[in-house]
Amino acid sequence: xxxxxxxxxxxxTFGASQHPALTGVSLEVPAGSCTAILGPSGSGKSTILRVxxxxxxxxxxxxxxxxxxxxxxxxxxRGIGMVFQRPLLFPHLSVLxxxxxxxxxxxxxxxxxxRHAQHYLDLVQLGGFGARSVQALSGxxxxxxxxxxxxxxxxxxxxxxxxxxxxxxxxxxxxxxLLDDIRRAEAPTIILVTHDRDEASAVADNIAVIDGxxxxxxxxxxxxYNRPASIRVSRLMGGLNEIEGTVQAGMHVSPLGRVPVPAxxxxxxxxxxxxxxxxxxxxxxxxxxxxxxxxxHVSRVRRFGPRRMVSVAFRGGLxxxxxxPPGDAVRxxxxxxxxxxxxxxxxxxxxxxPVFGEPGSGAPR
Amino acid sequence: xxxxxxxxxxxxxxxxxxxxxxxxxxxxxxxxPVRFSADAxxxxxxxxxxxxxxxxxIAAVSTVIAAVFGVGTALLIVGGRWCGRxxxxxxxxxxxxxxxxxxxTVGLLLADSGVLARVLGVPPELWPSLVGGPWWLxxxxxxxxKESAFIALIVAxxxxxxxxxxxxxxxxxxxxxxxxxxxxxxxxALPALAISSxxxxxxxxxxxxxxxLLGRTYPEPLAVMALRxxxxxxxxxxxxxxxxxxxxxxxxxxxxxxCFWALRKTALWR
Numbered sequence: 001x002x003x004x005x006x007x008x009x010x011x012x013t014f015g016a017s018q019h020p021a022l023t024g025v026s027l028e029v030p031a032g033s034c035t036a037i038l039g040p041s042g043s044g045k046s047t048i049l050r051v052x053x054x055x056x057x058x059x060x061x062x063x064x065x066x067x068x069x070x071x072x073x074x075x076x077x078r079g080i081g082m083v084f085q086r087p088l089l090f091p092h093l094s095v096l097x098x099x100x101x102x103x104x105x106x107x108x109x110x111x112x113x114x115r116h117a118q119h120y121l122d123l124v125q126l127g128g129f130g131a132r133s134v135q136a137l138s139g140x141x142x143x144x145x146x147x148x149x150x151x152x153x154x155x156x157x158x159x160x161x162x163x164x165x166x167x168x169x170x171x172x173x174x175x176x177x178l179l180d181d182i183r184r185a186e187a188p189t190i191i192l193v194t195h196d197r198d199e200a201s202a203v204a205d206n207i208a209v210i211d212g213x214x215x216x217x218x219x220x221x222x223x224x225y226n227r228p229a230s231i232r233v234s235r236l237m238g239g240l241n242e243i244e245g246t247v248q249a250g251m252h253v254s255p256l257g258r259v260p261v262p263a264x265x266x267x268x269x270x271x272x273x274x275x276x277x278x279x280x281x282x283x284x285x286x287x288x289x290x291x292x293x294x295x296x297h298v299s300r301v302r303r304f305g306p307r308r309m310v311s312v313a314f315r316g317g318l319x320x321x322x323x324x325p326p327g328d329a330v331r332x333x334x335x336x337x338x339x340x341x342x343x344x345x346x347x348x349x350x351x352x353x354p355v356f357g358e359p360g361s362g363a364p365r
Numbered sequence: 366x367x368x369x370x371x372x373x374x375x376x377x378x379x380x381x382x383x384x385x386x387x388x389x390x391x392x393x394x395x396x397x398p399v400r401f402s403a404d405a406x407x408x409x410x411x412x413x414x415x416x417x418x419x420x421x422x423i424a425a426v427s428t429v430i431a432a433v434f435g436v437g438t439a440l441l442i443v444g445g446r447w448c449g450r451x452x453x454x455x456x457x458x459x460x461x462x463x464x465x466x467x468x469x470t471v472g473l474l475l476a477d478s479g480v481l482a483r484v485l486g487v488p489p490e491l492w493p494s495l496v497g498g499p500w501w502l503x504x505x506x507x508x509x510x511k512e513s514a515f516i517a518l519i520v521a522x523x524x525x526x527x528x529x530x531x532x533x534x535x536x537x538x539x540x541x542x543x544x545x546x547x548x549x550x551x552x553x554a555l556p557a558l559a560i561s562s563x564x565x566x567x568x569x570x571x572x573x574x575x576x577x578l579l580g581r582t583y584p585e586p587l588a589v590m591a592l593r594x595x596x597x598x599x600x601x602x603x604x605x606x607x608x609x610x611x612x613x614x615x616x617x618x619x620x621x622x623x624c625f626w627a628l629r630k631t632a633l634w635r
Contacts, residue, residue: 055533075536088534092552092633102538105548133632153538 002032002189003066003079003156005052010061012047012213021047022213024061029206031066031156034183034190035218036200039210039236045193048210049159052191054078065157081155081188085162087146089134095145096121096130102153120148123185124178140171144178151186160192164199176202197238201225209233225275227262227346234273234348240321241279243272247347255316257294259340261347270347278344279322281310284334293339296320298330312338382614389607395600405604406612412590413612420586420613423501423576424569427508432562434509435516436554440546442521443529453521459514464507468575471507472496496579503579512565516558523557524550556628563624567617587613 006029012022021044029035037045050056052063054075062069070078089098096117097104103113114130121130124144129137137145143163150158160179164172176199183190194200200207201221208218216236217229228234231242245254252259252272259272280293289295296312299319303309308324320338330336387393391402406413438456442449462470474480476496477489496503528550535549551558573588580586585593587609594606628634 053537055536075533076539076541079539080537082534082537084530084534086530088530090531090535090549090553092631094632101535101540101548105535105538105540105544149538 002187004031005029005157005189005191006064007048007052008062008064010048010051010063011059012044012051012056013059020059020213022051025210025213025215026061027208027215027218029189029191031189032187033206034179034192034204035206035208036192036194036204037208037210038194038197038200040195043211044213045195045210046161047213049082049161049191049193052157053080053082053159079153079155080157080159081150081153082159082161083143083146083150083163085165087142087163089137089142089145089149091134093134094130095126095132095134095137098134098145099149099152101149117148117152120152121145123151123182124148140167140174143167143175147178147182151182151188155188158188158190160190162193162195165194165196172199179203209236211236226278226344228273228348231271231273231348231351239273240276241272241274243318243320244350245270245272252345252347255318256314256320257289259294259345260292260342261345262342265347269350271350272345272347274320274340274345276309276321277323278341279320280339280341281312281322281324281330282337282339283329284331285337286335287337289337290339292342293337294320295335295337298332298334298336301330301332310336312336382611385607385610385614389604389611391604395603405608409605409608412584413587413609415584416587416590416609417612417616419501419584420570420588421616423504423508423586424566427505427512427569428562428566430505430509431512431516431565432558434513435561436520436551436558438513438517439520439524439554440550442517443524452517456514456517456521459511460518462511464511464572465574465578467511468507468578471503471510472579475503475506497581499581501576501580504576507575507579508565508569512569516561516565519561520554520557523554528553552633555631556633559624559628563621567620570617570620571613 005027007025007027010022010025011020013020025044025048027035027048037048039045047056051058054070054073058071062071064070065078065080089095090101093101096114099117099120100110100113103116104110108116118127118130121127124147126141126144126148129141129145134142134145146163164175167175179190180203182188192200192203204221206218206220207224209216209224211232217224217233219227219229224233224237228237228239234242243252243254243256245252245256247253247261247265247267247270249267250261250263250265252261252265252270254272256272261272284298294314296314298310299313300311301308302311306326308326310322310324310330312320312322314320322338324330384393389405391400391404393399438452442453442456472479476482477492477494479496482489482492493502495506531549531553532545535545540548571588573586573592576586577589577592580589591606591609591613594602594609597606
């Protein structure tokens with residue numbers, strides 16, 4: 001049975017620290033959904049999970065599960081499962097007994113708890129591994145067993161704290177598929193912590209972006225990429241393009257030219273952001289710019305696997321970055337036309353004070 | 366790499382035990398001819414068995430008490446609260462106190478005219494015979510106190526480095542505090558507990574000063590017996606002293622062997 005999780009103005013400060021780990025975080029995770037909490041290292045994302053699980057007490061605010069404030073309820077009584085970055089399989093128990101642990105401590109007999117565990121072992125496609133020692137498993141198998149062990153406790157909420165970060169990319173894809181299978185079979189509410197944008201997009205319905213202990217935006221995957229709430233969110237989502245200018249009557253005016261923006265964008269100073277993946281780049285051309293396009297000159301082409309990243313220079317030293325599909329013929333110095341699809345264009349407020357990080361901090365994905 | 370440490374250790378242990386064994390069998394007499402004989406064992410067999418029984422009883426009881434209190438203290442230390450830090454510091458300080466000083470302290474505390482009897486206002490004739498009494502309670506108390514601190518530090522070290530996160534994982538699987546102790550903490554701490562308890566047992570079995578200071582003159586534990594015979598004015602008692610020492614060593618080897626045999630059968634050791 002999946003459950004709704006709500007955080008209301010949750011703050012957390014550890015000991016006498018001057019800097020709170022969480023500041024006024026409010027988050028609503030509907031029953032049966034999967035939300036990814038995305039943020040850089042030290043942003044407080046794991047603290048959110050520990051607070052929900054009951055491993056840490058909140059300094060202020062409250063955690064509500066299915067309408068009940070769980071602040072005074074011990075971790076073992078919350079009905080919330082958690083898988084950590086390290087699998088933390090009990091080394092003195094076999095694979096099957098690890099999965100049977102929750103039933104065993106719940107009072108079931110050894111035989112009954114093992115029978116129950118076998119179903120979850122099958123679910124993670126390790127049906128024949130029950131008698132093995134946990135030391136005989138690979139990293140991916142260990143994490144599968146850890147997930148099966150958490151699921152065997154029939155949690156209404158499953159918390160995943162970067163469980164796949166230590167796995168290689170191929171194994172990680174397998175685990176994402178497994179998570180999808182589990183959602184179909186068991187439908188628990190899942191909250192996944194990750195610092196990997198691709199992983200968050202691959203497995204979650206919604207993403208909550210957190211930085212410096214603050215929740216910056218909680219939205220659908222598409223909105224986070226194409227309608228970031230702030231320049232910080234845009235950068236954390238890997239946005240590379242930021243053009244300062246002014247919005248006037250539905251147009252963003254900057255050295256780039258006049259670019260149509262969403263109808264509800266208020267007039268005034270604003271930074272135009274657009275995903276590099278959304279920009280369409282013409283082949284080298286001498287033609288005029290299309291209606292929603294701009295003309296510039298290619299200043300640099302870099303390769304990223306099969307794709308290439310092209311940097312296009314404009315008047316006043318302005319640069320736009322665009323991801324090219326394989327095979328497109330552009331080269332340094334050539335004149336190109338860039339089309340900025342209106343549905344991918346967004347304007348965010350000019351930040352007050354410094355914004356940490358750089359546009360596109362992290363490799364383009 | 367370990368050879369420089371191994372050679373002197375083997376030389377001292379093998380040489381010491383070998384010399385004692387040879388002396389106990391008449392092959393290394395201080396006076397008289399060399400003659401193989403088991404007289405040092407058979408001639409005092411009754412005393413040896415009585416001393417062995419007493420030594421085993423003192424070592425077993427004090428080790429069990431030390432293990433129970435040691436594990437409890439370790440759990441409090443791992444708990445990370447202020448009382449845990451105080452206990453850790455107290456345990457560390459306790460380990461550094463020599464047993465002879467500890468025995469004198471326990472004697473001053475528990476004797477019929479000791480601090481405790483005076484504080485409680487109990488006259489000496491009504492105070493139970495804790496020191497020098499028939500149940501060797503002061504001896505057991507001293508060993509249990511000192512060795513519980515040693516066991517606590519060893520077990521706490523294991524629990525802190527290996528078990529803290531497992532405890533959280535178990536809690537999130539619905540295990541109560543007792544269940545976590547029973548099904549996770551104790552099994553994971555078992556190798557450290559078994560090894561430290563074995564060390565405490567073997568040490569208690571082989572040390573003489575506490576029983577010599579706080580115990581009765583008869584019957585006497587093996588180690589006290591060995592010391593008394595060794596210091597005897599009669600040089601012919603040396604083989605008998607060596608026999609008591611060899612018997613202590615044999616029992617110690619057996620206990621250590623049994624501990625490792627049992628540990629090797631556990632999943633954790635494998």
